[in-house]
Amino acid sequence: MPLQAIVFDLDGVLIDSEPVWEDVRRAYVADLGGRWLPDTQERLMGMSTDEWAEYIASDLVEGVSAEDVAYEVIDRMSQRYAEHLPVLPGAREAVRRMAEIRRLGLASSSPRALIDIVLGRLGVESLFPATVSTEEVDRGKPAPDGYLMVAAQLGVPAEDCVAIEDSSNGLRSAHAAGMRVIAIPRPAHPPAPDALALAAHVADGLDDLTAEVVHKVAK
The missing domain is CATH 1.10.150 (DNA polymerase; domain 1)
Incomplete structure (x- = not known):
């Protein structure tokens, strides 16, 4: 791809x-x-x-x-x-690292107000030319609607995107949209085995999200 x-x-x-x-x-x-x-x-x-x-x-x-x-x-x-904003280790760095490779999008189940607060406080809002809240589409995750809308906003086919997800419904949503998916599971809420099996790559954390990994997944 x-x-x-x-x-x-x-x-x-x-x-x-x-x-x-x-x-x-x-x-x-x-x-x-x-x-x-x-x-x-x-x-x-x-x-x-x-x-x-x-x-x-x-x-x-x-x-x-x-x-x-x-x-x-x-x-x-x-x-x-x-x-207190509960930023995960390496979040800002991972976003900036990925922005150097390709254009970025965001597909979140959070409401628009919270997306804007979080990206603003992280200082990365300018790195996301396309952001979608599932409140802005007909169906939330695991339906693919949010991911499909992000791809449309970016003007690219969904199948030419790599998604970064953690949850069962998120993995199912991105996969249903036709995207390759990198899973970064959260130990407190691990995805179901069948959902995790949809991932093209499973990373231990954001520090493992590198250009090499993304390009490998995209092949």
Whole structure:
């Protein structure tokens, strides 16, 4: 494949945000007297804003709308990021290293407001000519919509992109879009074996994301 672009996920790849998301949403559900189910966190990973807000409003708590859920949770997340941004080791360096190779895109399940906050605080927003939140497409991950939109914004075929992902739904999403995928699994939320098998390469961390690895995957 002719490598034309590299597309990052955000949560779990550049920032260790899944524990923050879980903490914030658990607290929100508890504050409203709701119930947190054993598979809730796994189900929420990769959902778009509309999808997870609707799930919480309909399955976990009573008496609130999906719009209320989304507004309150995103506001709490913004406050947490203002206090501390959980940047993963080597995140800034990996983005800058990849930007020297090809154009970059980002396909994230985070809402637009949080994407902009994170990229701005990382100081890498200018390195991403195309960013998509799954709230801006019809379906969240594992559907390929977000990755397909990023490729369209970049003006390149999805099959000429390499994606960087960590989660089961993210790996499935990028693969379904036709991209080659490099997996960087998070030990706290390891991807399912069948999802990990979709990856063309599994890296131990962002420091392992090198030009050599990306070009090898793209062959």
